[in-house]
Amino acid sequence: MTISSPIVVALDYPQAAPALAMADLLDPSACRVKVGKELYTAEGPAIVENLMKKGFEVFLDLKFHDIPNTCAKAVGAAARLGVWMVNVHASGGRRMMEAARNELDKQSYQPLLIGVTVLTSMDASDLADLGLDVTPEQQVARLARLAKTSGLDGVVCSANEVGIIRENCGSDFLTVTPGIRPSWSDNQDQKRVMTPEEAVAAGVSYMVIGRPITQAANPAEACARILASLA
């Protein structure tokens, strides 16, 4: 099945039961789902397999960041699990990302391999705390160029940086953007945000949306409302 929707719903839950209940409210032809650290640590590969059995394409958002061999082997395991997309931290560097690419190239199936640039919860002051005297845009552009030349398929960034990534890495390079906040929702811990409409206008490939859907009174309606706003 080819899904044209750019929406990836973040299933950030402590256990399988609420995650699978939320998945049952969603339509696999209208969105993909994302399994992150909380859910995967609690439930392991079974949760990914169960979501795939329900017809969902799964983004395994474990943001691997380790020595090249360890990162590559983890990405290989994700490929064998059959996930649609997997990610690593671009700040793990060129050798780590190239090792991940090479490991995927040896597999019979290759998920999309994406590099996390600057977390959408961070702004310039957070970068300064790390000794990085640059704007988020500059750091994202730098890491996106590194990810592209290391063989990755795209990056996680905020929708604010999609233009600069397209300028630096071309229009085929995927942009996966959390920090999406419909006008009716709170920013919570996200700092670099955009509405879904703005994100689509900016040209994002995929937008990751968690709490605005999963914590809505009616999650299916919230997802449908966001999709309708993009039409």
Ligand SMILES: O=c1ccn([C@@H]2O[C@H](COP(=O)(O)O)[C@@H](O)[C@H]2O)c(=O)[nH]1
């Ligand atoms: O830079 C990043 C990378 C990953 N995320 C993840 O996306 C979702 C966002 O959830 P919301 O509830 O819509 O804030 C969450 O799973 C994060 O781990 C991110 O937000 N920013």
